[in-house]
Amino acid sequence: MSNEEMDCSSEDSEFSESEMEKFEEKALQQLKVDGSKVKNANGTLRCPFCLGKKKQDYKYNELLQHAIGIGASKKRGKDRAPHLALATYMRTVLADDAGPSQPKNPVQKPLPSKADESNGAENQEVTEKEELFVWPWTGILVNLPTEWKDGKQVGGSGSKLRDQLARFHVLKVTPLWNYQGHTGNAIVDFNKDWVGFKDALDLENYFNVERHGKKEWGKDVKDHDAHIYGWVARDDDYNSVGPIGDYLRKNGDLKSINDLKEEWERKSNTLVADLSKTIDEKIQSFIELQGEYNATNLSLARTMEQQEKMQRDYNEEMQRMLRLARENTRRFIQENQKLKMDLDTHRKELDMRRKQLDEREAQDDAERKKLDDEKKKNDHLNDSLEMAMMEQRKVDENVLKLAEEHKIL
Secondary structure (H helix, E strand, O other), rough: HHHHOOOOOOOOOOOOOOHHHHHHHHHHHHHHHHHOOOEEEOOEEOOOOOOOOOOOEEOHHHHHHHHHHHHOOOOOOOHHHHHHHHHHHHHHHOOOOOOOOOOOOOOOOOOOOOHOOOOOOOOOOOOOOOEEEEEEEEEEOOOOOOOEOEEEEEEEHHHHHHHHHHHHHOOEEEEEEEEEEEEEEEEEEEOHHHHHHHHHHHHHHHHHHHOHHHHHHOOOHHHOOOOOOEEOHHHHHHHHOOHHHHHHHHHHHHHHHHHHHHHHHHHHHHHHHHHHHHHHHHHHHHHHHHHHHHHHHHHHHHHHHHHHHHHHHHHHHHHHHHHHHHHHHHHHHHHHHHHHHHHHHHHHHHHHHHHHHOOOOOOOHHHHHHHHHHHHHHHHHHHHHHHHHHHHHHHHHHHHHHHHHOOOO
């Protein structure tokens, strides 16, 4: 590749993702063939893709940041791809100062068993104000075993890795792929709370104890063994070039512990305020219901009082009517008894009169006729008296029955 092809000011062109990856790979291979394009005679470094730029004496970290910045920018693909290749070249080939790289044929070491558990996150120092973590809490696994099969790299499934990491309460493990297949990297997702953060640090602490943490992975490639390396994702991983950085930037954010504390405190305060408001509304509703209940209870009490008064008035009226009924009944019985005595006396008189008439002898027809008329009249009076006495007996019986039913006597 000529200098003109490496120049940032070359002809504008857009790439698809697969084309960009191929162009990046091609640029990386040329850098590996002729690395002198990156080094100056005085030991400083330069960007072979920005030869027209004024600054061409970078320190390692400065050039790496330059390459990462353009690679992650929104510039055209033809500018970004070679810078991504440059960043990868610096992190792999210039191993003394480089970050993570990946061996070609890793062999997996068994993941931790229960007996291998370390002290966990409690003994790990975390500089809360300075460190930026990828949020949601994320772990990184590198050096996963892969093999070349059917024209691409293949590796184990995420579900199998998740099961092997079960004691860290992992939610999901996502292997990272590119156009060549499995990259040998995977992303580990944890719960979005402090328990999830502790689980993530426990995982990192395990790999640190095993000397397969981020620090060991950042050493010279020749010092790497064939085992899995792992750690908690932070800002340098987030800003890194390659599948890991791409995934983290797409699916997460950078936040400090203090940022999260403040955010969760705000959410807690909001939740408490909302709950307090809800409780106040419930209390107000209860007070209103209590008022309605008291009003209903008072109305019911008044209704009951009115009903009791009506019952008392009714009972008093019934007592008065019963008293009058008793008096009238007694008076009626007394009058009835007097009438009965009068009827009996009158009947006796009629009987005596009849006997007297029967004893008298008629002297002539006129006197006999007069006697007969008087007998008929006497018989008629006697019959009327009998009927009156029968009616009187019925009245007496009805009065006694009525008095008994109403308990007047």
